Amino acid sequence: MARFFIAGANYKGGTAIIRGRDAEHVQVLRLRPGEDVVICDGQGTDYKCRLVKADREEAEAEVLEVVRCPAEPSVKVTVLCGLPKGDRTDYIIQKSVEAGANEILFFNARRCVARPDEPEKKLGRWQRIAEEAAKQSGRGIIPQVGWAGEFVDVLNLAIHRDLALFMYETGERESLNQVLEANKQIETAAIITGPEGGFEQFEADLARVSGLHVCSMGERILRCETAPVVALTALMYATGNLA
Amino acid sequence: MARFFIAGANYKGGTAIIRGRDAEHVQVLRLRPGEDVVICDGQGTDYKCRLVKADREEAEAEVLEVVRCPAEPSVKVTVLCGLPKGDRTDYIIQKSVEAGANEILFFNARRCVARPDEPEKKLGRWQRIAEEAAKQSGRGIIPQVGWAGEFVDVLNLAIHRDLALFMYETGERESLNQVLEANKQIETAAIITGPEGGFEQFEADLARVSGLHVCSMGERILRCETAPVVALTALMYATGNLA
Numbered sequence: 429m430a431r432f433f434i435a436g437a438n439y440k441g442g443t444a445i446i447r448g449r450d451a452e453h454v455q456v457l458r459l460r461p462g463e464d465v466v467i468c469d470g471q472g473t474d475y476k477c478r479l480v481k482a483d484r485e486e487a488e489a490e491v492l493e494v495v496r497c498p499a500e501p502s503v504k505v506t507v508l509c510g511l512p513k514g515d516r517t518d519y520i521i522q523k524s525v526e527a528g529a530n531e532i533l534f535f536n537a538r539r540c541v542a543r544p545d546e547p548e549k550k551l552g553r554w555q556r557i558a559e560e561a562a563k564q565s566g567r568g569i570i571p572q573v574g575w576a577g578e579f580v581d582v583l584n585l586a587i588h589r590d591l592a593l594f595m596y597e598t599g600e601r602e603s604l605n606q607v608l609e610a611n612k613q614i615e616t617a618a619i620i621t622g623p624e625g626g627f628e629q630f631e632a633d634l635a636r637v638s639g640l641h642v643c644s645m646g647e648r649i650l651r652c653e654t655a656p657v658v659a660l661t662a663l664m665y666a667t668g669n670l671a
Numbered sequence: 672m673a674r675f676f677i678a679g680a681n682y683k684g685g686t687a688i689i690r691g692r693d694a695e696h697v698q699v700l701r702l703r704p705g706e707d708v709v710i711c712d713g714q715g716t717d718y719k720c721r722l723v724k725a726d727r728e729e730a731e732a733e734v735l736e737v738v739r740c741p742a743e744p745s746v747k748v749t750v751l752c753g754l755p756k757g758d759r760t761d762y763i764i765q766k767s768v769e770a771g772a773n774e775i776l777f778f779n780a781r782r783c784v785a786r787p788d789e790p791e792k793k794l795g796r797w798q799r800i801a802e803e804a805a806k807q808s809g810r811g812i813i814p815q816v817g818w819a820g821e822f823v824d825v826l827n828l829a830i831h832r833d834l835a836l837f838m839y840e841t842g843e844r845e846s847l848n849q850v851l852e853a854n855k856q857i858e859t860a861a862i863i864t865g866p867e868g869g870f871e872q873f874e875a876d877l878a879r880v881s882g883l884h885v886c887s888m889g890e891r892i893l894r895c896e897t898a899p900v901v902a903l904t905a906l907m908y909a910t911g912n913l914a
Contacts, residue, residue, distance in 0.1 A: 499890040526897050528889075565891045603914040646771075646913050647742040648808045654769050661904040662913055670889045670905055671846040 430457050430465045431563050433570055439469075439491065444477055446487040454479070454487045465489060472500050472568040497568025501669035504530035504616045506589065507656050508582050510537035510623030511547060516653040518557050523657040525561035525571050528664050532558065533576035533585075539625035547575045579631055582620060583638045590614035594635040594642045595621045595659050601644040604659070608666035617663060621655040673700055673708045674806050676813055682712075682734065687720055689730040697722070697730040708732060715743050715811040740811025744912035747773035747859045749832065750899050751825050753780035753866030754790060759896040761800050766900040768804035768814050771907050775801065776819035776828075782868035790818045822874055825863060826881045833857035837878040837885045838864045838902050844887040847902070851909035860906060864898040 432450050444467050446454060459465065459479055467475045467489065474497045477489035507524045511517070511534040524532050532554075536544035554573040562570045576582050586592035591614045593607065611617075620635070636642050643659075650658055664670045675693050687710050689697055702708065702722055710718045710732065717740045720732035750767045754760070754777040767775050775797075779787035797816040805813045819825050829835035834857045836850065854860075863878070879885050886902075893901055907913045 499892075501889075523897055526891060526893050527901060528891060565893065567891065605908065605911060605914040644914060646744075646907075648769060648771060648810065649742075650769050650808065654766055657900070658770060658904050658913070661901050662908040664889070665848065665905040665908055668848060670901070671848040671887060 430459060432467045433470045434467050435470060442491045444475055444489045444491060451485060451487050454482050455484055468497060468568055470570055472497050474568060499566040500568040501528040501664060503614055503667050505660060505663060506530060506618045507532045507660060508576055508618060508620045509534050509656050511540045511542045512623050512652045513542050519653045520656055521554055521557045521573055522561045524660055525558050526565045527657055527660045528669060529571050529660055531572040533574050535576040535582045536578050537623050538628045538631060540623045583634060586618040586620060586640055587638055589616045589618040591617040592640040593619050593659060594640040595645060595655055596632045596642050597626055601642050604643045604645055604662060607641045607643055608663060612667055619656060619659045622652060624652050673702060675710045676713045677710050678713060685734045687718060687732045687734055694728060694730050697725050698727055711740060711811055713813055715740050742809045743811040744771040744907060746857055746910050748903060748906060749773060749861045750775045750903060751819055751861060751863045752777050752899050754783050754785045755866050755895045756785050762896045763899055764797055764800045764816055765804045767903055768801050769808045770900055770903045771912060772814050772903055774815040776817050778819040778825045779821050780866050781871045781874060783866045826877060829861040829863060829883055830881055832859045832861040834860040835883040836862050836902060837883040838888060838898055839875045839885050840869055844885050847886045847888055847905055850884045850886055851906060855910055862899060862902045865895060867895050
């Protein structure tokens, strides 16, 4: 069923008004009065609606049912990735949204090759990728995509989550399984992964002394764009959000 | 450390001979005598070697240690995907190899848009993607990529695995968690996912009566190139191969 994200303000007396780009999209999809659509407020609530009007400028839909969006996971996960090169960001955003991330933030790690002053220019495009993926996968929110800043900002953000995982390829690490099995009831989490060259030892040490769980994902070396999606999937599986 | 796949026949008296394209690669990487490399036989065994000669035509390495490749998972998983359009195949291959697949096969499902007579032409390119991903992620084998044929061939293949998962988006399904928790000791598995349009109801019914586990991965709709990687990751996590 076609899915639209429209902020709550448009709902009046059991009627949802669809304007602008979304109204054009109704036209593109050739949706006609009588057909059902889902309008999501972007806050986790789905309005199951039936179209009563569909013009180019404006469509109108009667609200049939209001439900909590079933696709939203019970855990709000912030995915934090050392800024990778090129379009790897796009892949991370799209797949993390599908896998259930609450927000996706990039940051500047020591081995980042991509320049940290470029991301701001890309925020608009990144957010559109997230919106598209949210619509396609039936999410109840449009996950926020953004720039977290420097590595210390990431640590500061992560320590305020119920669980913070720092994915690291070498040295002393905890088992991801053991950490996740011991943290099934969390409500918030952070997953931190590195750029192409991985993290420096001192970054892992800082994460550890900050109380983050420095974790292994086994002996296979994952690409920087694969690691966050694999870690997020494991967390979603372990917390019962993949069933 | 640089990693090469060379079939076992080249090892003689504790010496590995690197020829052809691999010898050129040694040159490209500017590896010199005295430097260490890993030569894998593609059967799960790693030979830790030290270069003693590095010419354009041939390099020679002394075998220091022979170990079982630690990156190989305990479960041999066959990933079976309804042939998707365009370069989604490439993504499925690369990410499935990273995530630990033993082989990746495409097949013709009812809703496949891609023509089933095209795949054979692409096998060479697909296999090179698998080889590249296997080297990069430190695998002990180069997972086989191939064409499984029609849907019935897939069923026939899947019923001979210890566990066969059929990922389906709607209707009566088992919980992926429950199925995986009940099957932690498996040695072989098949994961079956659909093309862009998903499976037809009759395909899911056939899978069910054939004894496959028709499973849900939650309420988020995953793209056809995301679903196999997410399912494979969940299986690897559940069987202790992601720690």
